[in-house]
Amino acid sequence: MNDTDLAARIDRSFGDGPAPQPPHTHLRAGRRALLRRRVATGAGALAVLAVVGAGVAISGLADDGGGSGTGPSGQEPGPAAAPDQAPAVPTVPPLDVRRADLGPGGLVAVDRDGTLVLAPGVRVVEVVEDPLDSAPADPSAAVSVVRGDQERWSLVTSSGYEFSQPAEPGGSDFAAWAEQTAAELPGNSDADGADPDVGDLQQLRLVRFGDGETLRAEPGTTVLAQTDDVVLPESFAAPDDRTAAARVDHDGDLLFVLARQLDGSDPEFIVYPQTARTGATLTSFLSFAATKYEDGPGGGSEGLR
């Protein structure tokens, strides 16, 4: 029996077994593992962050009244800044951080160079570095932060995208949230400027007009926010036309809908996915939509579809 014979006989000696798991199962497991690794990296960096923050406070640059014996935000130091820990020379690359006024409600941002920007009084609980894997072009960060007695989870990019929500209760897994939120962003793939294919989305019936310029959810859809204040170029609708916009959840997908009824004709509902370019609010989406309906160099506008 030669090698070829033996190889063939071994190959025939058993079948293919039950159906294998679909590839996306392995993909999810891989993403979780990658995220855990990043969280571990972030946690290591946080120890340094605490030292860096303390340094800021000592140098008088902290503008939140942080005093002696407190962390950078003026709050009690976290475990990483425990008094019995000497400010050793960092053995991991530091996670750069600076303080800045981020405007009303602004808690955290990330600079073009990946520096984490914290508003005064904000303390970092946990960081996932670059969950969108978009550095160096557009660094991102998922950050669990505390100000006062409130903890919020934010996903931010250097290009200005921000999604933020109160921390999920019951000791939920921040890293899992960061992974899920990052995965839900089609903008993870359109930051290069390409528009997503929205053709199939137009088949969805997500909302209908209610009274006036209100929108009502169709079954299977939840309206998360809506507005009748839709100010877009006239290539979308004239000022007197009936218009509205909504941000909706449809089977877990976050989508925007632009609604218009031109000159009493049938209503139209234009569906667009939430991406890094649309942002996660109606305001940011309408700003994005305005750019799509502006007249181009040739005098036309492509709009959102």
Added chain:
Amino acid sequence: MRAAQRDREFTEFVAARQQHLRRIAYAVCGDWNRADDVLQSALTKLYVAWPRVRRAGTEEAYLRRIIVRTDIDEHRRTWRRREQPGLDGHDRAAREGLGVEDRSALFEALQSLPEMQRKTVLLRHWLGLSVEETASELGIATGTVKSHTSRGVAALQQVLAAT
């Protein structure tokens, strides 16, 4: 590497090569559930290391090495502790191991070989790796590969001669 690119490349690779790699894992451990377990673990490691491994073009070798270096005997013990099919008489395992009807006497003989003999025979005489490659995959000396392979093939030939 962008996340979307990593995801796409990884998914394409898994879709294309999963079945082959799963058969390797099964041939090594003799149980489809354990094979899936081993492969899942290997694929998870591959995803984390994807940019580096992809650049080197060694995805399959990377996975194969993880699979064949898994300590099957230890893995079997761990797996038995974790998986308790039929718990309380109503909680059946999600999937049963494949029935023996899909396995020949040769396969049974392979499974009866000592672990390292089985691995060297599979790598050398099924997957076609050289002695040196097999030694590298398993992290053992070439002389050890030769002796294990020789004994393993001899045992298989006895089985084949009797069928």
